[in-house]
Amino acid sequence: MAVLNVNGKAVDYTADPNTPLLWVLREQLGLTGTKYGCGIAQCGSCTVHIDGAPVRSCSVPVNSVGDKKILTIEALAANGVLNKIQKAWVELDVPQCGYCQSGMVMAATALLAAKPNPTDADIDEAMTNICRCGTYQQVRAAIHAAAKA
Amino acid sequence: MTIQTSLGRRGFLVSGAAVAGGFSLGFHLPFEGNEAQAQAVKELNAWVVIHPDDKVVIRIARSEMGQGTLTGLCQLVAEELDCDWSKVTWEYPTPGENLKRNRVWRNFSTGGSRGIRESQQYVREGGATAREMLIAAAAKQWNVPAAECSAANSIITHKASGKTVTYGAVAAAASALEPPKEVKLKDPKDWKIAGKPLKRLDTVEKVTGQQMYGMDYTMPGLLNATVRACPVIGGKLKDFDAGKAEKMPGVKKIFAIDGNAVVVVADTYWQAKTALDAVVTNWDIGDLGKVSTATINAMLKEGLDAKEAFVGNKAGDAQKAIEGAAKKVEAVYSFPYQHHVTMEPMNATARYTADKCEVWCGTQNGEAALAAASEAAGLPVSQCEVYKLMLGGGFGRRGRSDYVRQAVLAAKQMPGTPIKLIWSREEDMTHCQYHPTTMAKLTAGLDAQGNLVGLQIRLSGQSILASLLPQNLVNGMDPIAFQGLMQSGVEAAYGYDIPNLMIDHAMRNPHITAGFWRGVNVNQNAVYMECFMDELAAAAGQDPLAFRLKYLKPKWAAVLKAACDKAGYGKPLPEGRFHGISQVMGYGSYVAGVAEVSVSKDGQLKIHKITAATNPGHVVNPAQIDRQVAGSFVYGLSAALYGEITVKDGAVEQTNFDSYNVMRIDEMPDVETVLVPTHDFWGGVGEPTIAVAAPAVLNAIAKATGKRVRNLPLMNNDLKKGA
Numbered sequence: 001m002a003v004l005n006v007n008g009k010a011v012d013y014t015a016d017p018n019t020p021l022l023w024v025l026r027e028q029l030g031l032t033g034t035k036y037g038c039g040i041a042q043c044g045s046c047t048v049h050i051d052g053a054p055v056r057s058c059s060v061p062v063n064s065v066g067d068k069k070i071l072t073i074e075a076l077a078a079n080g081v082l083n084k085i086q087k088a089w090v091e092l093d094v095p096q097c098g099y100c101q102s103g104m105v106m107a108a109t110a111l112l113a114a115k116p117n118p119t120d121a122d123i124d125e126a127m128t129n130i131c132r133c134g135t136y137q138q139v140r141a142a143i144h145a146a147a148k149a
Numbered sequence: 150m151t152i153q154t155s156l157g158r159r160g161f162l163v164s165g166a167a168v169a170g171g172f173s174l175g176f177h178l179p180f181e182g183n184e185a186q187a188q189a190v191k192e193l194n195a196w197v198v199i200h201p202d203d204k205v206v207i208r209i210a211r212s213e214m215g216q217g218t219l220t221g222l223c224q225l226v227a228e229e230l231d232c233d234w235s236k237v238t239w240e241y242p243t244p245g246e247n248l249k250r251n252r253v254w255r256n257f258s259t260g261g262s263r264g265i266r267e268s269q270q271y272v273r274e275g276g277a278t279a280r281e282m283l284i285a286a287a288a289k290q291w292n293v294p295a296a297e298c299s300a301a302n303s304i305i306t307h308k309a310s311g312k313t314v315t316y317g318a319v320a321a322a323a324s325a326l327e328p329p330k331e332v333k334l335k336d337p338k339d340w341k342i343a344g345k346p347l348k349r350l351d352t353v354e355k356v357t358g359q360q361m362y363g364m365d366y367t368m369p370g371l372l373n374a375t376v377r378a379c380p381v382i383g384g385k386l387k388d389f390d391a392g393k394a395e396k397m398p399g400v401k402k403i404f405a406i407d408g409n410a411v412v413v414v415a416d417t418y419w420q421a422k423t424a425l426d427a428v429v430t431n432w433d434i435g436d437l438g439k440v441s442t443a444t445i446n447a448m449l450k451e452g453l454d455a456k457e458a459f460v461g462n463k464a465g466d467a468q469k470a471i472e473g474a475a476k477k478v479e480a481v482y483s484f485p486y487q488h489h490v491t492m493e494p495m496n497a498t499a500r501y502t503a504d505k506c507e508v509w510c511g512t513q514n515g516e517a518a519l520a521a522a523s524e525a526a527g528l529p530v531s532q533c534e535v536y537k538l539m540l541g542g543g544f545g546r547r548g549r550s551d552y553v554r555q556a557v558l559a560a561k562q563m564p565g566t567p568i569k570l571i572w573s574r575e576e577d578m579t580h581c582q583y584h585p586t587t588m589a590k591l592t593a594g595l596d597a598q599g600n601l602v603g604l605q606i607r608l609s610g611q612s613i614l615a616s617l618l619p620q621n622l623v624n625g626m627d628p629i630a631f632q633g634l635m636q637s638g639v640e641a642a643y644g645y646d647i648p649n650l651m652i653d654h655a656m657r658n659p660h661i662t663a664g665f666w667r668g669v670n671v672n673q674n675a676v677y678m679e680c681f682m683d684e685l686a687a688a689a690g691q692d693p694l695a696f697r698l699k700y701l702k703p704k705w706a707a708v709l710k711a712a713c714d715k716a717g718y719g720k721p722l723p724e725g726r727f728h729g730i731s732q733v734m735g736y737g738s739y740v741a742g743v744a745e746v747s748v749s750k751d752g753q754l755k756i757h758k759i760t761a762a763t764n765p766g767h768v769v770n771p772a773q774i775d776r777q778v779a780g781s782f783v784y785g786l787s788a789a790l791y792g793e794i795t796v797k798d799g800a801v802e803q804t805n806f807d808s809y810n811v812m813r814i815d816e817m818p819d820v821e822t823v824l825v826p827t828h829d830f831w832g833g834v835g836e837p838t839i840a841v842a843a844p845a846v847l848n849a850i851a852k853a854t855g856k857r858v859r860n861l862p863l864m865n866n867d868l869k870k871g872a
Contacts, residue, residue, distance in 0.1 A: 015417075015419070016398060016419075016420075016423075019419050020419065023417065023418060023419040026365075026418075027373070027417040027418060027419065028417075030367075031358070032358070032361070032364070032365035033357070033358015033359065034358070035362075035364070035492070035493070035541070036364065036418075036494070036571075037492050037493070037494075037574070038574045038805055038806050039573065039574055039805075040574075040805055040806070040807060042805065042806035042807055043492065043806055045492060072358065073357065073358035074357070074358045074359075076357070076358075077357055082353075082356070082357070086356045086357065089352070089356040090348075090352050090353055090356060093348050093349050093352055093772065093776070094352075094356075095215075095349075095351075095352055095355040095356065096215030096216065096217070096776065096780060097214050097215030097491075097492065097493075097539075097540060097541055097542045097543075098215065098351070098352075098354075098355030098360055098539070098541075099362060099491075099492040099493045099541030099542060100492045101355050101356060102356075102358045105356055123814065124814060124815035125815075127813075127814045128813055128814075129813075129814075130492070130806060130811055130813065131492070131783070132489075132490055132491060132492050132542050132544070132783075132784065132787075132811065133215040133542065133780045133783075134779060134780030134781065134782065134783025134784055134812075134817075135776070135780060136779075136783060136812075136813075136814040136817035137779045137817060137819070137820055138776065138779075139814060140814060140817070
């Protein structure tokens with residue numbers, strides 16, 4: 001048994017120490033909003049925040065996290081109120097199939113926290129998540145909209 | 150009855166503190182617990198259920214996979230129902246229930262951009278029938294003629310008496326009435342809900358992590374499994390050694406299925422995957438090991454000049470016309486294998502017992518999944534059921550049920566235990582039904598005035614039908630091979646009127662399984678035809694638009710002109726930027742694109758903008774069409790820029806996004822959608838525009854660099870000056 005700090009709470013889990021954080025979140029803690037897409041830190045579907053920074057959780061061994069604060073998509077809406085990015089996402093109808101969108105929303109939330117008024121170049125640099133439905137145009141528009149909100 | 154439902158989007162609450170505690174949190178389990186509710190409230194008909202609190206539940210048979218079909222279909226039903234859109238929610242009927250009810254929901258298959266256009270008539274009738282029954286129930290209650298009552302926004306009004314009643318209050322009484330034999334559907338010009346840019350019905354769940362996909366499904370006692378099939382498609386499993394893997398943590402069982410794959414079942418996916426990595430497998434691949442991209446290409450090249458070919462489109466005598474022409478132009482193009490790469494790798498959960506088999510999965514074809522489950526389980530269809538979950542992308546891949554079959558075969562090894570079988574991305578990448586590879590030799594004759602007098606197109610390459618549905622071949626011919634080049638029809642007809650024409654197909658089928666990939670054969674056929682039209686225009690010394698307009702039939706010409714007008718084609722562009730154009734008809738719609746690109750001195754391509762025009766006949770939701778068009782370019786341009794599945798020693802070489810690249814946001818052009826509906830037919834929108842992306846970009850590149858790229862993907866071509 002080991003402990004992680006997830007979404008503001010200390011939670012117990014049992015897993016081999018080398019298990020990627022992604023699978024501990026999904027399979028041990030039932031937090032399936034964080035998605036498996038590639039397993040090699042390419043697609044970004046598994047993006048969570050660790051101490052506020054966006055991280056691809058498929059490539060983070062759970063034993064390397066220690067007591068750092070993990071934030072997942074499930075806890076982004078504090079007390080049930082969507083954050084700025086989520087609101088903009090809903091307002092601009094961004095998702096299509098939606099499978100990559102947890103990762104997109106986590107990456108965009110981190111971007112806005114670091115750069116409240118991101119330029120297109122900032123967005124290009126920060127939003128390396130893959131979307132196969134092709135929501136990129138809406139993603140960009142929604143980040144700009146959230147920045148103005 | 151068993152019904153699946155979505156989370157009601159209104160009244161959505163983010164479940165708080167979905168952290169500690171395990172599997173029960175953060176999930177919405179469809180259909181379970183909803184059964185009692187569905188029984189308590191009687192349906193008005195197969196499509197419409199109205200609850201006493203006025204909630205409208207619309208049943209959707211097609212699968213939502215991002216394309217927006219569920220929102221569009223709900224709009225069509227709601228329009229005829231005259232209900233309050235804010236009260237609308239939706240649910241999936243199950244394929245098993247459909248069979249029990251004599252296929253009352255008709256076709257579940259979701260592909261070919263058919264979701265809306267092929268079900269619009271009967272779903273609208275479902276809405277209209279329900280409305281008439283609600284009005285009749287109110288009229289009966291008030292003892293007035295139904296003809297004196299009207300309905301709007303879920304309220305029925307009797308004007309003379311001023312009486313009103315809500316749908317919810319009369320729904321129970323209405324459900325007991327005989328449905329009207331005939332209903333009159335509204336004229337689309339009177340639409341208030343359909344035709345409008347309404348928001349999707351499935352968004353909030355997708356931005357809060359609450360949306361459950363097949364990958365997220367669980368139930369008590371569920372075990373996780375993963376699979377490794379022979380890396381060479383068609384190869385067999387000789388033997389395997391699981392001695393080490395069996396002893397690894399969490400492992401429950403390791404076994405072979407179908408004589409070509411090994412499955413590990415464990416407590417968690419990660420344990421199963423880790424153990425599978427430790428399984429030693431030996432494969433029997435026979436001569437398939439000699440196949441490579443080079444041998445496949447040689448096979449296709451031979452087809453370019455082969456004597457025998459299936460004729461798909463013919464007029465006059467092309468050969469004679471070209472022989473007698475003042476100028477002859479010839480070019481050979483090629484298009485490689487593509488992978489769908491849905492963001493969610495293939496997966497399915499199955500539970501098998503001696504008398505029942507159930508499957509939970511994302512599928513584009515619930516009924517095919519049901520048939521696959523029945524076959525794999527060895528149980529009659531009536532003892533099987535499929536519960537559809539949200540798809541993390543489909544693009545044609547989830548129209549096949551190979552992953553369902555594997556999950557059922559795995560579950561059969563452990564009766565009573567639900568098994569979730571998950572493919573790794575690597576397994577997914579190497580075991581697909583790939584977009585077929587083809588080549589084309591195009592030969593044309595121009596007269597002295599630069600008029601096109603004859604055209605021959607020899608297609609050579611793989612047939613999807615031969616690979617997946619050989620029973621659908623027509624005397625050996627695959628009609629789908631001619632998509633976009635077909636002689637006639639409402640689906641994918643050729644837009645040019647050329648006096649002497651011959652389009653034929655030399656079928657060459659490598660062992661790599663071919664399948665339906667968003668846009669299917671329209672994609673490469675549009676590249677061949679539309680790039681060659683630019684080559685011909687250049688040879689004739691004419692502008693590509695003017696040259697095309699000499700031969701394009703009116704509906705094709707109109708949409709191309711609309712795209713060009715919007716893009717400012719022919720007007721000066723910023724320094725270094727060039728326009729390329731293309732058009733095609735596919736999936737019942739007419740589409741055209743204008744790409745604006747620049748190529749730097751060192752060969753760097755930048756796609757600045759694509760203006761795309763679509764005539765889909767009727768428009769059900771313009772905002773969703775916008776998104777489908779923009780998204781389709783990401784799909785089409787990813788293929789054009791990077792998409793290439795190659796074969797070595799009989800096996801697919803690419804394994805993940807690091808070896809099969811796709812577009813990211815930094816390469817996304819500005820997409821402007823132009824809708825030019827003519828309101829006289831029903832066309833699809835999920836796919837057609839994909840096909841105009843690549844040729845428009847290639848034509849613009851040719852203008853920018855003088856280089857004619859004829860072999861995709863672009864990454865294999867050097868666009869540098871002088872290269």
